[in-house]
Amino acid sequence: MSYEEQIEKIVGDVWTSMLGLEIHKVSDEASQTAPDKGGSAFCGCVHITGGWEGVVALYLSDNLASTCTESMFALDPGTASETELRDAVGELTNMVGGNFKSTLDGACSLSIPSVIEGGGFQLSNPGCSTVSRSVFDCQGKTMSVIVQKKG
Amino acid sequence: MKILVVDDSKAMRMIVIRNIRQAGYESCEVKEGNNGVEGLAAVKEWSPDLVLSDWNMPEMNGIQFLQQLRAEGNQVKFGFVTSEGTQDMRQLAASSGASFLIAKPFTVDDFKQHLAQVLG
Numbered sequence: 001m002s003y004e005e006q007i008e009k010i011v012g013d014v015w016t017s018m019l020g021l022e023i024h025k026v027s028d029e030a031s032q033t034a035p036d037k038g039g040s041a042f043c044g045c046v047h048i049t050g051g052w053e054g055v056v057a058l059y060l061s062d063n064l065a066s067t068c069t070e071s072m073f074a075l076d077p078g079t080a081s082e083t084e085l086r087d088a089v090g091e092l093t094n095m096v097g098g099n100f101k102s103t104l105d106g107a108c109s110l111s112i113p114s115v116i117e118g119g120g121f122q123l124s125n126p127g128c129s130t131v132s133r134s135v136f137d138c139q140g141k142t143m144s145v146i147v148q149k150k151g
Numbered sequence: 152m153k154i155l156v157v158d159d160s161k162a163m164r165m166i167v168i169r170n171i172r173q174a175g176y177e178s179c180e181v182k183e184g185n186n187g188v189e190g191l192a193a194v195k196e197w198s199p200d201l202v203l204s205d206w207n208m209p210e211m212n213g214i215q216f217l218q219q220l221r222a223e224g225n226q227v228k229f230g231f232v233t234s235e236g237t238q239d240m241r242q243l244a245a246s247s248g249a250s251f252l253i254a255k256p257f258t259v260d261d262f263k264q265h266l267a268q269v270l271g
Contacts (some may be wrong), residue, residue: 013256014255014256016256017256017257017258018166018255018256018257069162072162072165072166073162073165074165074169084161084162087160087161087162088162090160091160091162091163094160094207094234094255095234095255095256097234098207098233098234098235098236098255099234099236099254099255099256101235101237102235102236102237102254107239110207110234110235111207112159112207112208112209
């Protein structure tokens with residue numbers, strides 16, 4: 001399975017099982033305005049080291065971050081706190097990154113997730129290049145998942 | 152019945168507790184911890200029947216938490232709930248004294264199956 005196929009399966013499993021939300025991959029054309037291309041977003045990031053080294057980053061649009069957080073915490077719409085938003089995005093990143101790590105050959109370690117929020121930021125991982133980019137739609141709200149590999 | 156849930160994510164602790172209740176353990180007492188250090192203190196103070204712990208946590212991770220418990224002679228039933236479910240990690244979990252490892256994402260049925268085996 002390619003990296004994109006692995007990520008698509010993992011994201012689908014996580015969103016369905018843990019959030020009870022339908023999510024699907026969108027076309028390249030639709031992905032040009034995805035959260036990793038600018039605008040305000042929550043970005044969760046985990047590093048993988050060992051037999052495979054790189055980064056898995058999730059960029060959730062603000063409204064998708066809210067929807068996912070409300071689902072995880074069983075909150076009413078529009079009531080998620082900043083702390084809850086960061087926690088939820090971090091945990092979703094942990095699950096996607098952890099499951100991706102399980103597909104890799106060789107012993108690897110997974111970092112604790114970091115979460116960045118706001119607009120106009122750029123996540124750079126020196127020495128890494130993008131090996132997979134997938135964009136998803138969940139209830140009309142978007143998420144980008146980027147996999148970068150070192151070397 | 153007392154269950155200690157240890158995870159650095161409050162969101163995940165809520166989901167785990169929700170799944171414990173949905174698995175049929177509505178009346179059990181549940182306490183929470185943020186990491187292995189808090190987990191160790193809670194086990195000593197509260198004597199739970201079961202610990203459900205994440206693996207990847209700051210301060211003290213889940214496997215260190217379990218190994219410390221066993222090194223101290225504490226045989227509390229212990230299960231991992233983690234996003235990292237490789238064969239190597241399952242083997243390490245089992246050899247360190249864990250009864251099971253539930254991989255995220257999980258379902259209520261995963262909880263029903265594993266909790267029934269250790270708690271009845």
